[in-house]
Amino acid sequence: MMSDMSEQKCAQDVDAQGAAAENSGAADKAEGAQAAEAAAAAAATDAAETERREGGASSERAEGAQAATEEKVDGATDGAAAENSGAADKAEGASSSSEASVQREGGTENASAGETSGAFESASSDAHTRNVSEMFGRMTPWYDLQNRVFSLFLDCWWRHNLVNAVVPGPTGLVIDMASGTLDVALAVIRRYPELRVCATDICEPMLRYGEEHKIRAGERSRITTMVADARHMPLPDGCADAVTMAFGIRNVRPRMEALREMHRLLVPGGRACILEFAPVSAPLFGPAYHWYLRRIMPKLAGLVSRSTSAYDYFADTIENFPKPAAFSEELREAGFAFVQHIPFTLGVANLHIAVRG
Numbered sequence: 001m002m003s004d005m006s007e008q009k010c011a012q013d014v015d016a017q018g019a020a021a022e023n024s025g026a027a028d029k030a031e032g033a034q035a036a037e038a039a040a041a042a043a044a045t046d047a048a049e050t051e052r053r054e055g056g057a058s059s060e061r062a063e064g065a066q067a068a069t070e071e072k073v074d075g076a077t078d079g080a081a082a083e084n085s086g087a088a089d090k091a092e093g094a095s096s097s098s099e100a101s102v103q104r105e106g107g108t109e110n111a112s113a114g115e116t117s118g119a120f121e122s123a124s125s126d127a128h129t130r131n132v133s134e135m136f137g138r139m140t141p142w143y144d145l146q147n148r149v150f151s152l153f154l155d156c157w158w159r160h161n162l163v164n165a166v167v168p169g170p171t172g173l174v175i176d177m178a179s180g181t182l183d184v185a186l187a188v189i190r191r192y193p194e195l196r197v198c199a200t201d202i203c204e205p206m207l208r209y210g211e212e213h214k215i216r217a218g219e220r221s222r223i224t225t226m227v228a229d230a231r232h233m234p235l236p237d238g239c240a241d242a243v244t245m246a247f248g249i250r251n252v253r254p255r256m257e258a259l260r261e262m263h264r265l266l267v268p269g270g271r272a273c274i275l276e277f278a279p280v281s282a283p284l285f286g287p288a289y290h291w292y293l294r295r296i297m298p299k300l301a302g303l304v305s306r307s308t309s310a311y312d313y314f315a316d317t318i319e320n321f322p323k324p325a326a327f328s329e330e331l332r333e334a335g336f337a338f339v340q341h342i343p344f345t346l347g348v349a350n351l352h353i354a355v356r357g
């Protein structure tokens with residue numbers, strides 16, 4: 001199955017077709033911008049690095065935080081295991097509420113965009129989080145396949161760029177929030193042999209799928225999975241060199257809580273690297289893309305998984321997500337000192353890099 005495809009195969013496919021797909025000129029522009037902006041980000045990181053080197057106290061703090069994190073992450077493995085089995089029990093016990101949620105979503109299958117959005121809009125943030133977790137839990141077996149097919153494998157290319165933006169630092173730890181089936185977590189440990197990853201998500205079946213189908217022999221010791229809400233992370237301050245999140249933040253409500261958590265978890269100079277979709281306003285392409293999202297993708301999804309409602313939700317969250325400049329403002333508001341964004345594929349996806357001062 002596609003989802004078993006190794007990252008290498010994925011990268012090969014991407015390399016083979018990335019150029020073709022991106023050769024509209026936007027790729028060159030994005031890469032140029034990426035190089036320039038990455039240099040600026042590196043400068044900011046270097047400055048923070050110098051500050052860290054000069055202030056022995058802060059590097060000691062980082063080392064202390066690392067030790068604490070190692071303990072906490074190790075401890076959390078057991079905790080997560082307990083939590084996971086708890087989650088499984090809870091999932092069984094909660095089947096009736098889950099079914100209610102399925103029914104509600106089923107009821108939206110033929111609904112207009114506004115009605116679909118209403119099912120999630122009206123929920124409190126905790127109820128929303130539960131609904132989202134249950135929805136991803138139901139789509140877990142098809143999640144990777146759908147990602148590849150609907151994005152024409154561009155999702156691999158976008159994640160590849162996200163992982164390239166990570167800069168290893170003193171803690172040796174990266175936290176991948178909303179890790180899903182572990183695509184980013186695995187790409188990080190394969191790209192940076194010196195790093196460990198703590199992969200967190202609210203949806204236990206997604207994490208378990210990644211563990212069972214995608215982690216290779218020898219990689220297990222470098223990835224810890226943990227069921228955790230991005231809004232309330234059970235990890236200490238300043239414990240990570242980088243926090244990554246791919247296609248997760250638009251599901252989080254209120255997202256400012258998750259952005260503040262990212263800031264809290266990073267060492268000074270550490271980076272939050274966030275990949276997310278955005279509404280596309282490019283002339284001609286923008287309307288065509290939103291038509292594809294609304295009209296074609298749910299129908300294709302129905303062929304694969306017999307459920308279209310998740311893709312109505314998918315379109316809602318993209319259309320309601322702020323444009324990159326507005327999201328940059330939110331990152332500044334969350335406390336980040338240096339913020340940049342790099343558009344991919346005419347702005348369908350954007351990489352946001354935010355450096356903690």
Ligand SMILES: C[S@@+](CC[C@H](N)C(=O)[O-])C[C@H]1O[C@@H](n2cnc3c(N)ncnc32)[C@H](O)[C@@H]1O
Nearest residue numbers: 136178179180201202203229230246247248251
């Ligand atoms: C579109 S998937 C992305 C998964 C993965 N990062 C990837 O690149 O394929 C979104 C993920 O966000 C998770 N998620 C949604 N809200 C969350 C929250 N508040 N805290 C943690 N994870 C959350 C979902 O469970 C789901 O696995």
